[in-house]
Amino acid sequence: NTAGSSNPDRITVVNNHIFFTATDAAANNSLWKSDGTNAGTIQLPVDAVVNTSPSFLINAGGTVFFRATVSAAIGQELCKSDGTVQGTVLVKDIYTGTTTSNITPMTALGSNVIFGANDADFNIEPRISNGTAQGTTLLKDINARTDQSAASQLITVGNEVFFIANDYRKGAGVWKSDGTEANTRFVKEPAVLSPPQINFNTPSFITNINGTVYFSWTGEVQDMELWKTDGTSEGTVQIKNINPSGHSEPREFFAFNGAIYFSAATAAEGRELWKTDGTDAGTVLVKDINPGTANSTPISFTILNNQLFFVATSAANGRELWKTDGTSNGTVMVKDMNEGTGDGISFTSGKVLYDFQGALYYTATNGAANSGFEIWKSDGTANGTIMLKDINPGTASSQPGQFLAASNVLYFSATEPTTGSELWKTDGTTAGTVIALDMIPGTGSGGAGLKLIRNDTLYFTTSNGTTGSELFKTDGTPAGTFLVKDIVPGATGSSPDLLTIAGNDIYFIATTTAEGRELWKTDGTAAGTNLVMDIFPGSSSSNINNMVATNTHLFFTANTPQYSLEVWTVPFAASNDETQWTGNTSTNWFDASNWSNGLPDAGKHIVIPAGRPRYPIITANTTIKKMTVSQGASVQIAAGIQVLFGSN
Numbered sequence: 001n002t003a004g005s006s007n008p009d010r011i012t013v014v015n016n017h018i019f020f021t022a023t024d025a026a027a028n029n030s031l032w033k034s035d036g037t038n039a040g041t042i043q044l045p046v047d048a049v050v051n052t053s054p055s056f057l058i059n060a061g062g063t064v065f066f067r068a069t070v071s072a073a074i075g076q077e078l079c080k081s082d083g084t085v086q087g088t089v090l091v092k093d094i095y096t097g098t099t100t101s102n103i104t105p106m107t108a109l110g111s112n113v114i115f116g117a118n119d120a121d122f123n124i125e126p127r128i129s130n131g132t133a134q135g136t137t138l139l140k141d142i143n144a145r146t147d148q149s150a151a152s153q154l155i156t157v158g159n160e161v162f163f164i165a166n167d168y169r170k171g172a173g174v175w176k177s178d179g180t181e182a183n184t185r186f187v188k189e190p191a192v193l194s195p196p197q198i199n200f201n202t203p204s205f206i207t208n209i210n211g212t213v214y215f216s217w218t219g220e221v222q223d224m225e226l227w228k229t230d231g232t233s234e235g236t237v238q239i240k241n242i243n244p245s246g247h248s249e250p251r252e253f254f255a256f257n258g259a260i261y262f263s264a265a266t267a268a269e270g271r272e273l274w275k276t277d278g279t280d281a282g283t284v285l286v287k288d289i290n291p292g293t294a295n296s297t298p299i300s301f302t303i304l305n306n307q308l309f310f311v312a313t314s315a316a317n318g319r320e321l322w323k324t325d326g327t328s329n330g331t332v333m334v335k336d337m338n339e340g341t342g343d344g345i346s347f348t349s350g351k352v353l354y355d356f357q358g359a360l361y362y363t364a365t366n367g368a369a370n371s372g373f374e375i376w377k378s379d380g381t382a383n384g385t386i387m388l389k390d391i392n393p394g395t396a397s398s399q400p401g402q403f404l405a406a407s408n409v410l411y412f413s414a415t416e417p418t419t420g421s422e423l424w425k426t427d428g429t430t431a432g433t434v435i436a437l438d439m440i441p442g443t444g445s446g447g448a449g450l451k452l453i454r455n456d457t458l459y460f461t462t463s464n465g466t467t468g469s470e471l472f473k474t475d476g477t478p479a480g481t482f483l484v485k486d487i488v489p490g491a492t493g494s495s496p497d498l499l500t501i502a503g504n505d506i507y508f509i510a511t512t513t514a515e516g517r518e519l520w521k522t523d524g525t526a527a528g529t530n531l532v533m534d535i536f537p538g539s540s541s542s543n544i545n546n547m548v549a550t551n552t553h554l555f556f557t558a559n560t561p562q563y564s565l566e567v568w569t570v571p572f573a574a575s576n577d578e579t580q581w582t583g584n585t586s587t588n589w590f591d592a593s594n595w596s597n598g599l600p601d602a603g604k605h606i607v608i609p610a611g612r613p614r615y616p617i618i619t620a621n622t623t624i625k626k627m628t629v630s631q632g633a634s635v636q637i638a639a640g641i642q643v644l645f646g647s648n
Contacts, residue, residue, distance in 0.1 A: 468493020
């Protein structure tokens with residue numbers, strides 16, 4: 001553009017060329033191609049129309065598909081290019097006439113593209129195109145209404161995901177998908193209620209345990225009770241009506257010694273500790289910890305030394321650390337850390353207990369007269385339950401949180417007066433509990449947001465005083481700490497979150513002024529950190545959430561002007577040298593049935609995702625290529641055991 005800026009954008013690689021959009025001196029915004037030379041950089045009109053404003057470029061089998069405005073008579077429709085002027089053409093006028101079909105960002109499937117579009121007969125629904133008018137067709141009319149499915153609670157089960165969604169013609173229920181439209185469906189269609197009405201009572205707390213999904217649902221009744229599914233309609237059944245007079249609303253499902261432990265509420269006992277073997281008769285109350293109708297609300301189930309630990313509340317002792325062997329007599333408080341009725345542990349939901357090298361770590365207090373909330377550890381006995389370090393001395397609290405375990409160190413965030421809120425680490429000793437990084441020297445707070453461990457490297461978000469909140473990585477030393485990429489230079493930052501391992505990359509969400517909060521990915525380098533797709537085009541955000549990965553697809557929920565909140569998927573190349581922990585059988589690291597792609601070895605990348613029914617314990621020396629531990633997941637290494645790492 002000799003008259004000004006050409007603003008090249010939407011660069012797409014196809015073989016040894018790039019395709020991109022740019023504006024020429026006559027203000028025509030069109031498709032271009034380049035082999036990297038001046039002579040090999042050419043403009044590609046669509047059917048001889050130069051000013052087409054192309055967007056959503058994608059390579060599908062060597063053909064570039066895109067959305068463009070061909071003429072006022074046709075509007076904005078699906079086009080393609082083989083890199084020649086003659087081969088840059090309109091594929092199909094999907095919404096016949098001047099009306100635009102509102103094509104959404106496209107996904108390649110071999111030499112085909114999948115996208116959303118509408119026409120005179122259908123709202124925006126998924127379409128597929130092979131690059132011909134005849135081969136551009138409606139894939140499926142999923143929802144005849146414009147309402148969103150409100151998809152949520154995505155979990156991985158093998159190579160599928162299960163999730164909760166509404167079909168406004170049939171109601172709410174559990175769905176599953178392998179990443180294809182044909183195999184995205186209800187596991188069991190909701191029953192019509194009596195008197196006749198659509199059942200929009202949404203299932204909750206879906207959890208994968210050994211390939212069976214447990215959840216709370218009303219089903220054919222009006223009360224939230226205990227259900228399970230194996231992914232088939234016949235195998236989706238209510239296990240037990242625990243509270244005949246109301247909702248028992250089971251939650252916190254966790255596998256231990258052949259049973260599933262959870263909390264449930266009844267009129268007589270309140271919310272207490274229950275277990276099930278998957279049958280009505282085998283679903284029983286373990287113990288009424290807080291006697292009478294009051295709740296003990298058990299949370300954060302964690303296995304240590306063949307015992308199940310959790311946090312629960314009683315009127316006599318407040319909220320403290322408990323353990324169970326599955327019997328009423330064997331369900332006991334470990335220690336009354338804040339003696340009397342005061343709470344030793346303040347958290348009332350979420351993960352509280354973290355196992356690391358044969359002990360549990362958590363945040364607790366022994367009472368206002370002695371200390372605030374600090375880092376504690378427990379070996380499961382009263383004498384072995386101690387405050388590890390009073391980081392913020394006196395009655396003030398350091399509020400340790402966001403624990404993540406690497407091979408030989410446990411990272412966490414904590415606050416103390418001289419350094420502010422920063423990244424800390426511990427080897428399990430008082431002397432070895434130290435600040436790892438003071439990202440903003442002095443009393444300023446970097447505010448470390450711990451995200452995941454990959455190959456013993458911690459990925460976290462923080463500000464170093466020059467950047468805003470951006471993605472960093474560290475080996476736990478100042479010299480080994482690097483900014484991955486300053487996505488939004490300056491003090492604002494991109495605030496990365498929801499880091500998820502998928503194949504050889506880490507996917508996450510980040511915010512920019514131009515695209516809003518959208519999907520990004522990184523290989524750990526600045527050059528390899530890039531926007532995947534601007535799902536909600538422009539500066540608006542697609543509100544991505546519920547991100548999970550199978551061996552071949554990344555799933556998440558997002559909204560656009562056309563779809564509102566729905567399930568999205570991104571295929572990725574599975575890594576042949578990767579094996580993911582499933583925890584399907586036990587905590588045994590050396591049991592192949594607990595892994596997705598065989599036992600760990602020196603040639604494999606080990607991935608420990610969050611949301612597994614149990615986590616591994618390494619009881620013998622082993623060598624692996626590298627290891628990634630997601631936030632909320634853990635690896636326990638027995639005392640004296642070495643884990644050696646090969647090359648990256």
